Amino acid sequence: xxxxxxxxxxxxxxxxxxxxxxxxxxxxxxxxxxxxxxxxxxxxxxxxxxxxxxxxxxxxxxxxxxxxxxxxxxxxxxxxxxxxxxxxxxxxxxxxxxxxxxxxxxxxxxxxxxxxxxxxxxxxxxxxxxxxxxxxxxxxxxxxxxxxxxxxxxxxxxxxxxxxxxxxxxxxxxxxxxxxxxxxxxxxxxxxx
Amino acid sequence: xxxxxxxxxxxxxxxxxxxxxxxxxxxxxxxxxxxxxxxxxxxxxxxxxxxxxxxxxxxxxxxxxxxxxxxxxxxxxxxxxxxxxxxxxxxxxxxxxxxxxxxxxxxxxxxxxxxxxxxxxxxxxxxxxxxxxxxxxxxxxxxxxxxxxxxxxxxxxxxxxxxxxxxxxxxxxxxxxxxxxxxxxxxxxxxxx
Numbered sequence: 001x002x003x004x005x006x007x008x009x010x011x012x013x014x015x016x017x018x019x020x021x022x023x024x025x026x027x028x029x030x031x032x033x034x035x036x037x038x039x040x041x042x043x044x045x046x047x048x049x050x051x052x053x054x055x056x057x058x059x060x061x062x063x064x065x066x067x068x069x070x071x072x073x074x075x076x077x078x079x080x081x082x083x084x085x086x087x088x089x090x091x092x093x094x095x096x097x098x099x100x101x102x103x104x105x106x107x108x109x110x111x112x113x114x115x116x117x118x119x120x121x122x123x124x125x126x127x128x129x130x131x132x133x134x135x136x137x138x139x140x141x142x143x144x145x146x147x148x149x150x151x152x153x154x155x156x157x158x159x160x161x162x163x164x165x166x167x168x169x170x171x172x173x174x175x176x177x178x179x180x181x182x183x184x185x186x187x188x189x190x191x192x193x
Numbered sequence: 194x195x196x197x198x199x200x201x202x203x204x205x206x207x208x209x210x211x212x213x214x215x216x217x218x219x220x221x222x223x224x225x226x227x228x229x230x231x232x233x234x235x236x237x238x239x240x241x242x243x244x245x246x247x248x249x250x251x252x253x254x255x256x257x258x259x260x261x262x263x264x265x266x267x268x269x270x271x272x273x274x275x276x277x278x279x280x281x282x283x284x285x286x287x288x289x290x291x292x293x294x295x296x297x298x299x300x301x302x303x304x305x306x307x308x309x310x311x312x313x314x315x316x317x318x319x320x321x322x323x324x325x326x327x328x329x330x331x332x333x334x335x336x337x338x339x340x341x342x343x344x345x346x347x348x349x350x351x352x353x354x355x356x357x358x359x360x361x362x363x364x365x366x367x368x369x370x371x372x373x374x375x376x377x378x379x380x381x382x383x384x385x386x
Contacts, residue, residue, distance in 0.1 A: 118356060151351070151358065153348070156348065159347060165340045168337060168341060171337065175337070175385075178386045179337070
């Protein structure tokens with residue numbers, strides 16, 4: 001009896017935290033939402049949020065049902081340095097967007113229509129993905145380079161997953177990687193001007 | 194009296210045609226909508242639609258309030274051939290998307306959310322823009338090349354106009370052209386594999 005009660009309590013707390021996280025990120029954006037504020041809205045202790053979900057980035061990916069946590073995957077993509085990083089980033093992006101349960105399309109669609117979603121997504125991508133990428137770029141104008149990388153990858157996701165521009169939408173990952181990786185690599189390490 | 198009556202009649206017919214065009218393109222898509230069907234829905238002769246609005250592409254750009262008609266502008270961009278075409282296409286796209294009255298953001302937003310808009314937009318872009326671009330590409334796999342060009346340009350519009358990824362969103366046109374034109378040029382004429 002206590003055991004099943006405990007399990008229901010955990011599950012109820014987890015759901016309350018995820019609901020409060022979705023509301024909190026939508027209301028305040030990714031940057032200004034806090035674990036403490038989300039815990040208060042869920043009626044739990046902040047330590048329980050950390051215990052269940054880890055960091056703010058991990059809570060965000062859980063609340064938004066993002067199947068891949070960039071905080072776990074991205075360091076492995078970035079660690080070997082900028083040699084071949086263009087190709088590794090394209091493969092990473094293809095994994096993130098084309099997984100069967102990827103919410104990429106849903107997230108981008110809601111970002112298009114609801115300004116809070118757009119802001120939340122922009123702040124998350126800027127801080128947790130581009131912010132880490134900027135630190136890995138060993139060239140002038142790293143912020144401009146990271147935003148150019150983002151423009152090609154976002155456009156690739158739009159063309160393949162959302163608008164469906166053929167033949168790119170149906171092209172194999174290998175065709176996409178060989179065509180797009182040199183673009184990403186030049187944005188990362190090549191001349192821009 | 195007849196003169197003002199005539200003017201009101203013209204204006205009423207124009208509005209009826211534009212309304213019927215918006216409904217017709219949304220219901221049937223760009224490819225399957227016809228001038229004849231739109232004229233019938235508006236209660237006018239097809240010749241009047243041609244007289245007021247020209248071709249189907251021109252009627253579409255008028256109905257969607259696109260400030261630049263690609264049927265007029267694109268031939269000038271394509272005519273000089275593939276030398277420097279990457280740069281000319283980037284400049285063309287910046288003109289289309291950043292004009293003060295550009296409906297780019299609105300069109301892309303509605304394309305994200307309403308499947309009929311997505312289909313209509315995809316068909317228009319595929320036929321009237323990518324279709325012309327494919328014919329101008331003098332290299333293997335012209336369709337794949339055109340869709341790669343589209344992926345970078347759509348992503349550029351997303352990053353600058355819709356999501357606002359800095360510093361790219363605020364970068365000058367000259368910075369964007371020098372960074373992105375080589376990407377477009379490689380997609381048009383360079384090695385893909």
